[in-house]
Amino acid sequence: MxxxxxxxxxxxxxxxxxxxxxxxxxxxxxxxxxxxxxxxxxxxxxxxxxxxxxxxxxxxxxxxxxxxxxxxxxxxxxxxxxxxxxxxxxxxxxxxxxxxxxxxxxxxxxxxxxxxxxxxxxxxxxxxxxEQASTEAVYVAMSDSFVWGHTARAIRSCLTTHSISGFLNAIFHYLSELNLLAAIAINENKGLTIWDSPEEAATGLEQEVMCLAMQKGDRILKIGRRYFFQTENISMLIKNIPDDEVKQGQLIDVLTAYVECAEHHLLSINQNMVKQLYFSKVSEALDLVKFRMHEFNKETNHIQNQQSWLFFEVFNKLQLTDDEEKSLTEVTDSTLMKFEEMALEHFKIVHDLEEVMAQFKKHVG
Missing domain, CATH: 3.40.50.2300 (Response regulator)
Known part of the structure; x- marks a missing residue:
């Protein structure tokens, strides 16, 4: 040289x-x-x-x-x-x-x-x-540590949500802290919805791109400068992944991990929604049975009161002998006993239903 x-x-x-x-x-x-x-x-x-x-x-x-x-x-x-x-x-x-x-x-x-x-x-x-290579390696390691630590906190925040709205808020908050813009599609118990923000549904081109990407079925798909992440029930279209290859690879790794955890929690939210709907329906049925029982008891008491007054009038007007009065009393008591047995059977049915509900809630909740 x-x-x-x-x-x-x-x-x-x-x-x-x-x-x-x-x-x-x-x-x-x-x-x-x-x-x-x-x-x-x-x-x-x-x-x-x-x-x-x-x-x-x-x-x-x-x-x-x-x-x-x-x-x-x-x-x-x-x-x-x-x-x-x-x-x-x-x-x-x-x-x-x-x-x-x-x-x-x-x-x-x-x-x-x-x-x-x-x-x-x-x-x-x-x-x-x-020295430069070492500095760059340290910077990448520190950056990785920060992004992964931030993602771990975001996953924990997502896993504490109990509703679809809270779930969406947690995801959009996480993405905004990474300076990322996204459209998100979720399956709410077989009902697909696509969002540009927690309050605004995606429309037009964004919706079409999301639907086409979902049809391909790829877990990760690059569409121009955009990246698409998909699981069974949640999809994210990131609109502004940076050009820097190191930063790009870093974000793809954390977003892949995050969307997998979000998928697991979305299933849990959907299952809880189904359970709550079932509990609500059963509770309504129990309330209806209780109401009918209450009405039945009112009718029973009314009949008993009517019968007591009627028997009192009959005894006074008919001037029955002791044997006749005894025979009529026995018939009356037998009739009242049948009403009481019917009432007890209804109460037992309601009690058994409440026991079944309590055991079911304990089992699934």
């Missing part, structure tokens, strides 16, 4: 010596002032800059300082005969990695210095790349 070198030196003889000293694999360019050096650097990229400290239009640290802000910064090595420690410190502070004494600049030393500098830069780049 050819290494490009810019020599910024005002002494032409030193420039010629440096060009001749560099071995094969080096491509050189020359500048004799700060202005010429800056112009060269603006037009072309160089791997190495050999820089004199004292130049006709200023000190070489001006160039070195300017190069510090570049993303692809070249290696800077100063060449100077100066013994001034402050100048050496200024050179290193400006970003230089070495200082070569001009008076002792043998070709072998120059080539050795350049080889060491290039190896150092290669290792530095490897470390920088590893």
């Amino acid at each position: 050819t290494v490009s070198v810019l020599i910024v030196e005002d002494d032409e003889s030193v420039c010629d010596l440096l060009v001749l000293s560099l071995g094969q694999g080096y491509q050189t360019a020359v500048a004799h002032s700060i202005a010429q050096g800056q112009a060269r650097l603006d037009k072309s990229h160089f791997d190495v800059v050999l820089l004199d400290y004292h130049l006709p239009d200023g000190e070489g640290v001006i160039i070195s300082e300017q190069l510090k802000s570049r993303a692809e910064r070249p290696i800077v090595i100063f060449l100077s005969a100066s013994k001034d420690l402050d100048k050496k410190m200024a050179a290193f502070n400006s970003g230089a990695i070495d200082w070569i004494d001009k008076t002792q600049c043998a070709p072998t030393m120059l080539n050795l210095k350049l080889e060491q500098a290039l190896k150092f830069r290669a290792k530095y780049r490897q470390i920088a790349q590893a």
Whole structure:
């Protein structure tokens, strides 16, 4: 690989010596002032800059300082005969990695210095790349942790809902916190409904897209920039999945897990709705039986009162003998006993029904 070198030196003889000293694999360019050096650097990229400290239009640290802000910064090595420690410190502070004494600049030393500098830069780049990869991995891990933790809390919130409206609210709230827009279709005991929000039903194009996607039967389906997630009884059409592949994969994973949990809970809500409807019907039937029993008891009491008054009148008017009165009393008591037995049978039926309901609720609830 050819290494490009810019020599910024005002002494032409030193420039010629440096060009001749560099071995094969080096491509050189020359500048004799700060202005010429800056112009060269603006037009072309160089791997190495050999820089004199004292130049006709200023000190070489001006160039070195300017190069510090570049993303692809070249290696800077100063060449100077100066013994001034402050100048050496200024050179290193400006970003230089070495200082070569001009008076002792043998070709072998120059080539050795350049080889060491290039190896150092290669290792530095490897470390920088590893550091960047590590930072990205940590960021992805932290992001995954946050999104999965958020999804776990959202699943727990969804599982505590007891109605379809609460169920929809929980799902739309979760999606809004992920900055996602969606249409949601749910099966409410064989009745399919499609929603754009907990209060607004989906219509037009959104409804058509959802219905077509559901017909395909895929668990996950990509439709342009949209993603479709489906289980047996719930479907979600996400309208704005981000383009970033890492973020996209992350969201697909959490949404797949979430919709599976939501499916399980929707079945539970639907089953509870059926049970509540059944309980309501049975309770209505029990209330009707109780009402009929109450009416029957009123009629029975009325008949008993009528019979008592009638017998009293009969006894007074007929002037029965003791044997006749005894016989009539027995017939009357027998009739009243039959009414009481009928009433007890009705009460037993109601009691048995209530026992059955209590056992049923205990079993299914």
